[in-house]
Amino acid sequence: MSTARGQGSLSLLSFISNSIREGALDACIPVVVCNREPGESAQTDLFFEYCREQGLPVEWESSRRFRQSFCGQDWRTSFDQRLARRIDRYKVDVILLAGYMLIVSEFLCKRYPLLNLHPALPNGPKGTWPEVMDELAQTGATETGAMIHVVTPELDRGPVVSYFSFPLLGEPYASLRAAGDMERLAREIREREMQREYPLILTTLQALASGKVRIINRIPHDDTGRPIEHGIDLSAEVDRLIIAPDSD
Numbered sequence: 328m329s330t331a332r333g334q335g336s337l338s339l340l341s342f343i344s345n346s347i348r349e350g351a352l353d354a355c356i357p358v359v360v361c362n363r364e365p366g367e368s369a370q371t372d373l374f375f376e377y378c379r380e381q382g383l384p385v386e387w388e389s390s391r392r393f394r395q396s397f398c399g400q401d402w403r404t405s406f407d408q409r410l411a412r413r414i415d416r417y418k419v420d421v422i423l424l425a426g427y428m429l430i431v432s433e434f435l436c437k438r439y440p441l442l443n444l445h446p447a448l449p450n451g452p453k454g455t456w457p458e459v460m461d462e463l464a465q466t467g468a469t470e471t472g473a474m475i476h477v478v479t480p481e482l483d484r485g486p487v488v489s490y491f492s493f494p495l496l497g498e499p500y501a502s503l504r505a506a507g508d509m510e511r512l513a514r515e516i517r518e519r520e521m522q523r524e525y526p527l528i529l530t531t532l533q534a535l536a537s538g539k540v541r542i543i544n545r546i547p548h549d550d551t552g553r554p555i556e557h558g559i560d561l562s563a564e565v566d567r568l569i570i571a572p573d574s575d
Contacts, residue, residue, distance in 0.1 A: 328360040328441075329425040331374035336426035340374070342525055343423075343532070344381055352529065354536045356383055357417040360410065362429055364389040386413040390429055407435040414439070421535060421542060423528070424478065433480045440542040441478035442488065444528060446520050448472045449487045449558060460513040460520075467504065469495050473520055474558060475531045477545050487558030488540060488547045489531040491523050491565040526568035530561045 329336040340359065346352040359378050363371045364387050378385045393406050411434075414422075424431075424443045431441060447453075448471060452462040463471050472492035479485035495516065503512040534540040540559065541548045547555040 328422050328427050330363060330428040331361050331371040331426065332368060332428060333370060333426060337374050337377055339425045346529055352532055352536060354532060357419055358384045358386055360414060361385065361387045362390040363387065404432040404434050407432040411435065411438055431478060436479055440545060442475055443478050444473060444475050444524060446473045448492055449474050449490055453482060456517065460517045463516050464509045464513040471495055471516060471520065473524060473527055475527060477542065486546050489527065489561050490558045491527050491562040493519060522569050523565045526565040527561060530564045
């Protein structure tokens with residue numbers, strides 16, 4: 328489910344679709360959901376075009392148009408109820424949010440297992456990625472990572488499905504801290520974190536597809552049926568799959 332406002336949403340969809348096609352992920356994409364409509368933005372139209380080329384069903388509903396015409400107090404819940412009527416046409420086990428720019432309602436959180444990637448460790452900084460990276464740089468954090476969590480009405484604090492971590496010690500972190508260059512430090516942390524995002528998404532989806540992890544009543548469980556209290560640590564698996572930045 329995506330707003331598809333930037334290249335990142337299309338890149339992630341392409342990564343997951345390619346992983347399925349190449350046999351790295353035993354899953355399918357029954358539907359792609361977007362809260363923009365054709366013609367609303369050029370980037371979103373590229374997203375829709377990719378879905379058509381790949382034969383992926385798309386359900387769209389413009390949240391902007393809906394909000395402009397809505398008469399009442401709680402437009403988000405009403406909008407999500409309309410989305411749910413579209414989603415319910417398909418067999419969906421989990422929904423991955425990929426650049427979805429709306430705060431989802433409690434209604435949608437309770438109706439489906441919604442998964443979101445947040446660029447911080449469990450109980451780490453909340454907020455957008457620039458806010459997270461700035462806080463990590465300013466507070467002298469010695470470790471960071473990212474997590475995939477079940478979406479709840481509490482922002483960035485749903486039950487953790489999986490995570491990775493890496494240290495912020497040694498170089499280049501020490502030199503940047505010593506120079507007081509917090510802006511470059513934040514950029515460096517973000518670059519290292521982003522290298523690991525797609526591997527985390529892939530290994531988490533693999534765990535869900537294989538039954539190693541199951542979402543029951545919005546709580547992650549292992550393959551024995553026991554709740555996973557703090558998420559599974561996929562750091563080793565992620566490190567083996569790191570996609571290095573282009574050398575060009």
